[in-house]
Amino acid sequence: MKKYKKFFMFLDNFSKIIITSHENPDADAISSEYALYLLLKKLGYNAAIMTCEEIPEKYSFINIGNYINVYSRENIINEDLSDAALVVLDTNTPTNTGYIYNLIKDFIKDIFIIDHHEIDENIFNKEKSIIDENSSSTCEILYNIFKYCHVDIDFPAAQAIYAGILYDTGSFIYPKTSSKTLEIASILVNKGVIPNNIYSNLYEMNSLSSLRLQSKVFSEIEFYHYNKIALQVMLKTTLEYFKANYEDGDNIINLPLKCKDILVSVFFKENYNGILRCSIRSKNNIDVVGIAKKYGGGGHTTAAGFKCTESLEIVKEKVIKEIIQLLG
Numbered sequence: 355m356k357k358y359k360k361f362f363m364f365l366d367n368f369s370k371i372i373i374t375s376h377e378n379p380d381a382d383a384i385s386s387e388y389a390l391y392l393l394l395k396k397l398g399y400n401a402a403i404m405t406c407e408e409i410p411e412k413y414s415f416i417n418i419g420n421y422i423n424v425y426s427r428e429n430i431i432n433e434d435l436s437d438a439a440l441v442v443l444d445t446n447t448p449t450n451t452g453y454i455y456n457l458i459k460d461f462i463k464d465i466f467i468i469d470h471h472e473i474d475e476n477i478f479n480k481e482k483s484i485i486d487e488n489s490s491s492t493c494e495i496l497y498n499i500f501k502y503c504h505v506d507i508d509f510p511a512a513q514a515i516y517a518g519i520l521y522d523t524g525s526f527i528y529p530k531t532s533s534k535t536l537e538i539a540s541i542l543v544n545k546g547v548i549p550n551n552i553y554s555n556l557y558e559m560n561s562l563s564s565l566r567l568q569s570k571v572f573s574e575i576e577f578y579h580y581n582k583i584a585l586q587v588m589l590k591t592t593l594e595y596f597k598a599n600y601e602d603g604d605n606i607i608n609l610p611l612k613c614k615d616i617l618v619s620v621f622f623k624e625n626y627n628g629i630l631r632c633s634i635r636s637k638n639n640i641d642v643v644g645i646a647k648k649y650g651g652g653g654h655t656t657a658a659g660f661k662c663t664e665s666l667e668i669v670k671e672k673v674i675k676e677i678i679q680l681l682g
């Protein structure tokens with residue numbers, strides 16, 4: 355496959371490969387970093403995962419062998435990156451990799467992107483990217499790269515890839531879940547992955563603070579436009595009050611869509627640094643990625659988001675208006 359060949363032709367130009375993914379990493383981001391690292395090691399590349407993002411506790415089971423290193427500012431500056439390339443996973447925007455990007459951007463020689471989010475065709479460098487918008491997850495792309503290389507997927511890689519796919523498909527229900535996705539899952543189970551264990555690790559290990567946080571946010575849900583739009587807000591002060599983690603809010607956005615009236619769910623979430631994000635989810639294939647793009651974000655047709663540059667009150671009003679227009 356030409357698209358995979360160009361990736362390895364790119365890698366062969368450098369003596370060191372740095373792997374990273376997006377800030378606030380989820381299971382697909384962490385697992386794809388981990389799986390790519392294992393693959394490149396097996397192929398004899400000098401690779402390292404570099405991130406400034408702590409791995410959320412519930413994803414630590416993926417990191418068998420502790421190959422995902424969380425770097426401090428000093429450690430990174432001491433690394434020799436004079437002949438290094440950066441591989442960015444699960445986002446098509448290198449600046450979206452968090453603090454790591456600021457630390458290494460002046461040292462690295464080039465960047466390659468592997469991702470499954472929607473992109474603007476005309477702004478993209480096709481030579482230095484593998485973008486598969488139809489792929490359920492970045493981990494599904496990673497599986498295909500393993501196959502392309504004829505490298506056996508051992509248990510740690512299989513478990514990681516399965517976890518990434520499970521997370522990004524909402525446990526095999528989101529629209530990009532294909533027969534190929536399920537076939538890959540089946541192959542991974544044959545390699546020793548236990549579906550119930552992965553589900554339990556991802557979805558049954560939340561803290562009591564997480565439960566309290568969710569119940570608080572959920573209790574303040576607002577409805578708009580004949581109850582077709584649900585809106586929830588998670589503020590920094592609420593996180594602080596419950597001593598909860600930012601990622602404890604991960605699942606909150608999905609809850610309103612369980613109600614048959616709700617077509618679009620909007621979730622504003624503020625992290626401990628006061629950075630506000632807006633996530634939008636929809637059903638019936640209602641296209642919400644256009645709204646996210648308008649505000650400098652992106653994503654998929656039914657799951658998109660952006661970082662807010664204006665106050666909650668202002669963005670909230672604008673976004674609700676946009677969605678009402680969309681729903682007609």
Ligand SMILES: [Mn+2]
Binds near residue numbers: 382383470491492522
């Ligand atoms: Mn993903």
